[in-house]
Amino acid sequence: MPFFEWVRWNSEQYLLEAAQRDMARKYLERPAVAAGPRGVMAFLWRRVFTPLYRLIPWGIRRAIIQAMPGSHRRTWEGRAPPGRSA
Numbered sequence: 001m002p003f004f005e006w007v008r009w010n011s012e013q014y015l016l017e018a019a020q021r022d023m024a025r026k027y028l029e030r031p032a033v034a035a036g037p038r039g040v041m042a043f044l045w046r047r048v049f050t051p052l053y054r055l056i057p058w059g060i061r062r063a064i065i066q067a068m069p070g071s072h073r074r075t076w077e078g079r080a081p082p083g084r085s086a
Contacts, residue, residue, distance in 0.1 A: 007068070017046075018054075
């Protein structure tokens with residue numbers, strides 16, 4: 001797996017996990033704690049990357065995302081307007 005794809009995949013996973021945890025905390029009386037991967041890398045993604053990412057203003061986040069190569073940089077192909085039916 002290419003490096004930037006790995007970064008994107010991990011960031012999506014851990015940011016989604018954090019969002020789910022926040023929603024459970026907000027809306028459930030007794031939220032359950034989901035068991036996830038453990039280890040140094042999981043710790044860094046959860047305790048370092050996710051909080052730092054949430055602190056970065058959107059304009060800077062967008063610039064970082066645009067600087068990374070990947071599918072998010074593909075442009076849409078233009079389509080011809082649909083023909084008029086008689």
